[in-house]
Amino acid sequence: MRLQKALLPIALSMLILLSGCTTKDTITVGTQTFTETKILGYMYKYLIEQGSNVNVDVKTDLSSSPFIVNALKENEIQLGTLYTGEIFNDWFPIQQTKDKQSVLRQAQQGFSKYYHYKWYTPLGFENTYAFTVTKEVADKYNLKKISDLRKVAKEMRLGVDTSWMERDNDGYKPFVKTYGLSFKNVFPMEINLVYKAVANKQMDIVLAYSSDARIKQYNLVTLEDDRHFFPPYDASTVALEETLKKYPAMDKALKKLSGKIDIDTMRTLNAKVDIDMQEPEQVAKEFLQQQGLLKK
Template sequence: MKKKLILGSILSAAMLVTSACGGGGSDEITIGAQTYTDPKIIAHMVEALVEEQTDHEVKIIKDISASPQIISAMEQGEIQIATLYSGEVYNNHFGKDEVEFTTDPQKTLEQAQKLFNEKYDFTWFDSLGFQNKYTIAIKRDFAEKNNITKMSDLAPFADQLRLGTDSTWLERPNDGYRAFSKHYGFEFKDPKGMEVQLMYTGVENNELDVVTAYSVDPQIIQLDLKMLEDDKAFFPPFSASLVARNDMLEEYPDVKKIIESLTDTIDEETMTKLIYEVDINKRDEKEVALEYLKEQGLLK
């Protein structure tokens, strides 16, 4: 998911010192989190709830480079719980005859739940309530002036709009820029690939008009951007879910209940605000997670 390049080995040696259920019978549960902010916040939510409601201790390993590394570490019993995204089911974990590509969020989620359970012995829980997926975002004043709410509304203006995107999207064959242009029937003016932060700097400096954002990017709030509806269903869904090893859930059914209590509780607007607090306001991830749980009455 968040479309990071896969870097290095699965985990550093330091990460592998401690294993829990499925690797030695300890009461310690290990949660893995990728390099981006939403899985780190979710990990701290699970940590807080588990430690308040059970006798288990929780260890969080952060900054694992990508979701495939998370899956490998879970398979080996080095971590037991993580946040993953439904579109991961299309990321070469299964044969082409096993997976049917669809942009329908529920069908994608159901495939992830079935296939990861069968092959990896994981429970892929229902969505936490938000997606972290590609979207198109434009300046809000331009959107309101021209009554633009969905991606197809850009057609009359696209050849005048400067597009900034991360470089990989320009090159990807199936869900990248060329496929998008063909799907929607228009092309942007002079599309440029760049690092994500430079993309948002370009919008701020009036050098770009349109960007490929992720649906929970805090810069959407910071720069007052309008996220457009994917009305022709081009982008694959990436619904966030907690995923756990089945042997751990069988041994600790109280943890399963805690995970289930978080499903469908955090929508995209809420998660974007939580990430904003961490990435823009530079607050601690754990502090933000605990504050949210207390506001929702989930934590004392």
């Protein structure tokens, strides 16, 4: 009996210690295949882990933005990066417009109403589709805008992001219909391959991403979307409302990035990965520390 009494304080002490060592909950951020979403994914990770009692896994290369929308829907991931033009992929009824504020408002209201996602204030940059050619090709055919392609498209090989071919409202089929174009060949490929393909003359024209630093690296010329085919594509953090309700500190952490990254900054960060071959995780960490958003 005396032994039991002697052991009781020790047992209570162990219970107190164990109660303080509870396992942290884990959430998952999903990224697409292109670089900036990976950099942003790690920014989310660092900010959330610093500001809350939650661990964050980063799941990369989840194909296209529609895949991110569906992964959120299935709760396979709890947050990611999406672009306002995603509303044109038939997720819910929308008002047809190209006005940036109207598109943003519809993204925020529609994804909240129909999917219970929180669509944050944009990060500060737009990443739209950009038809690009080498300066040599632009000079040869006097190409300045997409409409100029009508006279030469039938002789040209076009390289495009695979996921763009599958988009019903802002993809290949409505694009060629809007501009009245017919290309010699169309080659779907992973977005990271298009830049070298056109620079090495394997393609005559490619569909690039406007925030990609490799446009400048390969001295490519972007053709003006003179018929305003593409809608706004402002980048935003998107998260499950249920997850944010469960972890209020996560919401506070994510708000810190809104409006903090302009197009030049994003291109610079992308260049560090795509050109300088740095790791997205390290690039994200250094940026946050430089901005005073992450403790060193």
